[in-house]
Amino acid sequence: MGRAGWGIKQIIYNMTNERDMSFLEHLEELRWHAIRAISSVFVFSIVAFIYKDFFFDKLVLGPSKTQFITYQVLCQLSEATCIDKLSFELINRSLMGQFMTHMTYSIVTGIVLAFPYVFWEFWRFIKPALHNEEKTAAGGATFFVSLLFAMGVTFGYLVVAPLAINFLGNYQLDPSIKNQIDLMSYVSTLVILVLACGLMFQLPVAVYVLSKIGVLTPAFMRQYRRHAIMVILVVSAIITPSPDMISQLLVAIPVYFLYEMSVFISAYVQKQNQKALVEM
Numbered sequence: 001m002g003r004a005g006w007g008i009k010q011i012i013y014n015m016t017n018e019r020d021m022s023f024l025e026h027l028e029e030l031r032w033h034a035i036r037a038i039s040s041v042f043v044f045s046i047v048a049f050i051y052k053d054f055f056f057d058k059l060v061l062g063p064s065k066t067q068f069i070t071y072q073v074l075c076q077l078s079e080a081t082c083i084d085k086l087s088f089e090l091i092n093r094s095l096m097g098q099f100m101t102h103m104t105y106s107i108v109t110g111i112v113l114a115f116p117y118v119f120w121e122f123w124r125f126i127k128p129a130l131h132n133e134e135k136t137a138a139g140g141a142t143f144f145v146s147l148l149f150a151m152g153v154t155f156g157y158l159v160v161a162p163l164a165i166n167f168l169g170n171y172q173l174d175p176s177i178k179n180q181i182d183l184m185s186y187v188s189t190l191v192i193l194v195l196a197c198g199l200m201f202q203l204p205v206a207v208y209v210l211s212k213i214g215v216l217t218p219a220f221m222r223q224y225r226r227h228a229i230m231v232i233l234v235v236s237a238i239i240t241p242s243p244d245m246i247s248q249l250l251v252a253i254p255v256y257f258l259y260e261m262s263v264f265i266s267a268y269v270q271k272q273n274q275k276a277l278v279e280m
Contacts, residue, residue: 045110156197
């Protein structure tokens, strides 16, 4: 059996035998962790629902206005990237459209704000199944995962989403065709881009776990670095369909930095694994 299969099997075995708890007892414990996690999302969602003047008018609708901070910074960087108008208007065509949009952004905001606590709850459930050295190696997991998620969400909101919304909102096949964007379509696009970046920034964490169980090695990542760069550039071009290189580089550079950081993390984990094997 490979290292990956052995590692996963060992974790499941430890969880099943931890403190001689039965499988049903573990399910009951997991249920309470899930209840507390969902409750935190519910609380933050209510806050976002109540204070819509800030969360919706200022944050959600921010990228649809030329006064948005990203557009102002782009104007200061270069006149070529200056955005002085957004040629689209948001409309609502459904009777329940505005209410459902209110609910949608409130739930997503609740998920984003409660993410550190949600992860901490599930980490508390998994942590007892780890060995002492694994607990030590994974120390600060909640902090680093939450930090990377917050960085990704911020990057998506301030960089990726405004660039994509600006391009797609201003794109016209013919000047006679006016862009009237449905409100739910706008919010859905914003949510997808922001959450996708939040998950994308978890790359170092994913690499750490895969390297720990022996699936990924630094040699493999270095060997396919050029391929990774090409993928990053293609993804950046898709996320920011604007033809100017500045917008694409604003997305590609941080992602490439994450990749290089992941190579370093994988090399560190490999050294730790080799050291552990020598000491056995």
